[in-house]
Amino acid sequence: MKRILTATAIAAALAAGNAQAAGQATSGFNVTVNLTSACTVTSPTDVVFAYTSLQAGGSTSSGGTFTVNCTTSLPYTLALQAGTTAPFNSVATTIPSITDNVVQLTYSLALSAGSGVGNGLTGTGFTINGNMIGGQAGTCATATCDNLTSTNRRQTLIVNY
Amino acid sequence: MRSATFAPVLTALMALLTGAPSWAGSADRSVSVSITLSQPGGSGGSGVTPVPPQPSQPSQRAGVCYSRSLSEQTRASVQVVCDSGQFVSIEAVPGQPFLGVHGGAFRYAMSIDRDRSVYEAAAKDPFGWRTGWGTVTMLRLYDVQHAGGPGDFWADRPLELLVSF
Numbered sequence: 001m002k003r004i005l006t007a008t009a010i011a012a013a014l015a016a017g018n019a020q021a022a023g024q025a026t027s028g029f030n031v032t033v034n035l036t037s038a039c040t041v042t043s044p045t046d047v048v049f050a051y052t053s054l055q056a057g058g059s060t061s062s063g064g065t066f067t068v069n070c071t072t073s074l075p076y077t078l079a080l081q082a083g084t085t086a087p088f089n090s091v092a093t094t095i096p097s098i099t100d101n102v103v104q105l106t107y108s109l110a111l112s113a114g115s116g117v118g119n120g121l122t123g124t125g126f127t128i129n130g131n132m133i134g135g136q137a138g139t140c141a142t143a144t145c146d147n148l149t150s151t152n153r154r155q156t157l158i159v160n161y
Numbered sequence: 162m163r164s165a166t167f168a169p170v171l172t173a174l175m176a177l178l179t180g181a182p183s184w185a186g187s188a189d190r191s192v193s194v195s196i197t198l199s200q201p202g203g204s205g206g207s208g209v210t211p212v213p214p215q216p217s218q219p220s221q222r223a224g225v226c227y228s229r230s231l232s233e234q235t236r237a238s239v240q241v242v243c244d245s246g247q248f249v250s251i252e253a254v255p256g257q258p259f260l261g262v263h264g265g266a267f268r269y270a271m272s273i274d275r276d277r278s279v280y281e282a283a284a285k286d287p288f289g290w291r292t293g294w295g296t297v298t299m300l301r302l303y304d305v306q307h308a309g310g311p312g313d314f315w316a317d318r319p320l321e322l323l324v325s326f
Contacts, residue, residue, distance in 0.1 A: 037185055044192040052199045064192065088189045103198045128192055138198045147196040154191045160184040 039070035039118065039161045047130045051105060053138045061107075061130030068126065068159055070118025076161035077115045078126065088158045095155060102150040104139040107132040109155065118161075128157065 044066035051059050070076050081090035082098055093114040099106040112127040139145075147153050 039186070039188050041188045041190050043190045047192060047194045049194070049196045050199070051196060052201055054201055061194075063195075066190065066192075084191050088187065098194075100194070100196055103196050105196055105198060107194065107196075109194070130194065140198045140200060143200050145198045147194070147198075150196075153194045153196075155194065157190045157192055159188045161186055161188075 035071070037071040037074045037118075037161065039068060039074070039076055039159050041069075041157065041159045042067045044128055044157055047109065047128050049105070049107060049130060049132055051132055051136070051138065053136070053140065055134050057134045059132040059134070061128075061132075064109075064128030064130065066126055066128070066157065067123040068116060068118075069121060069123040070116070070159075070161055072118050072120040074118035074161055075115065076118065076159055078111050078113065079158040079160065080109055080111060080128070081156040081158060083152065084154050084156050088156055090156075090158060091160075098152065098155070100147045100150050101152050102139070102147040103145055105132060105136050 045063040047061045047064040049059055049061050068076065068078070077091070079088075079090045079092055080095050081088055081092075082095050094108065094110040096108050097106055098109070108131050110129050110131070112129060116124050116126075
C-alpha cells in the first residue's frame with residue numbers, strides 16, 4: 001500500500017511540471033561589432049655608428065630595431081622623415097643624407113622593408129639600417145667623440161595604415 | 162544644361178577622392194642616431210699598438226718614439242712603431258750574436274723604400290759621423306719635405322732616433 005502511494009505522488013509531481021511548458025517563442029538577434037583598425041609601433045632602439053676618422057671602408061649601424069603591431073590583415077606602410085618636426089607626411093623609406101652637426105659625419109638611413117600586413121598581437125619586426133661611407137674625417141678634438149649633444153640626431157619613423 | 166556644367170566638376174571631385182590617401186591613421190616614433198667617432202690610431206683602431214712615450218725619461222721629446230722594453234738584452238729584436246708612421250727595426254746581423262752594447266754590429270732597416278734615399282743621404286756623413294749599415298748606434302733621419310721657410314732647412318730639423326742598449 002505504501003509503495004502505491006509513493007508512485008502516485010511521483011506521477012503527480014511530473015504532471016505538474018509539464019503543465020508549465022505550454023508554448024515557446026524564439027527570436028534571433030544580431031551582434032554588431034564595429035572594429036576600428038589601428039597600429040602601434042614600439043620606439044626604435046638607437047641607430048648606433050662606431051666610426052674611425054678617415055677609415056677606408058664604410059660603416060654600417062647596429063640597433064634601429066622596432067616592432068609594428070597592426071590589426072590582423074590591415075596593410076600598412078613605413079616611412080622615414082628627417083628630423084622630428086610635424087607634419088609627418090613622408091612616404092620615403094630612406095633618408096639619403098644627414099650630416100650630424102656635432103661630429104660632422106654624413107650617413108644615410110633605410111628601412112628594412114617599406115610595408116607590411118597586420119598580424120595582430122604577434123607583431124612584425126623591422127630595422128632601420130644606417131650606412132656611413134668611408135673616407136670621412138669628422139670633427140673631434142679628442143681621441144673619441146660622440147654626438148649626444150647633436151641637435152639633428154633624432155629622426156622620425158612613420159607608420160601609415 | 163546645369164547638369165552638364167556640374168558633370169565635369171563631379172567627375173573631378175570623384176577622381177580626387179579616389180586618389181586621396183586611404184590611410185585610416187598613422188603612428189610615429191622618433192629614433193636617435195648615436196655616433197662614436199674615434200681618431201685613427203686610437204684604441205678603436207687596428208694594427209700594431211704604438212709604443213707610447215715614457216714620461217719618466219727626461220730625454221724624451223714629442224714626436225720621438227721609444228722602446229726600452231728590451232734594453233740590455235742580448236739577441237733582442239726591437240720594433241718601434243710610431244703614430245706618425247716612422248718605423249725602424251733593429252736586429253742582429255744574421256748568424257752573429259746580437260751584442261747589445263754600444264758599437265755592436267747592428268743593422269738598421271728602414272721600412273719604407275722611399276726613405277732609403279734620405280737615410281743614405283744622412284749616412285754620407287753630413288756631420289762628421291760615420292754612419293752606415295750595421296755600424297752605428299745613433300741615426301738621424303731628416304724630413305726633406307715641407308722645407309718651405311727660413312730655418313726650415315731639412316738639416317735644421319732632424320728627427321733623431323737614438324738607439325741605446
